[in-house]
Amino acid sequence: xxxxxxxxxxxxxxxxxxxxxxxxxxxxxxxxxxxxxxxxxxxxxxxxxxxxxxxxxxxxxxxxxxxxxxxx
Numbered sequence: 489x490x491x492x493x494x495x496x497x498x499x500x501x502x503x504x505x506x507x508x509x510x511x512x513x514x515x516x517x518x519x520x521x522x523x524x525x526x527x528x529x530x531x532x533x534x535x536x537x538x539x540x541x542x543x544x545x546x547x548x549x550x551x552x553x554x555x556x557x558x559x560x
């Protein structure tokens with residue numbers, strides 16, 4: 489029988505699949521906790537934009553880690 493695991497869960501995949509924003513928020517216990525952990529207010533647009541930038545930095549770091557792992 490074939491293995492039905494998705495390529496996203498396959499650590500040896502040759503295609504990088506970024507995590508969703510919600511996957512990052514979940515590790516903080518949700519969006520509001522994520523924002524609060526960085527001292528950001530979820531109702532303030534400037535803080536929301538900063539939160540998005542933080543998530544993008546997480547994603548970039550994960551992508552770089554994945555690329556480095558592919559070299560090994």
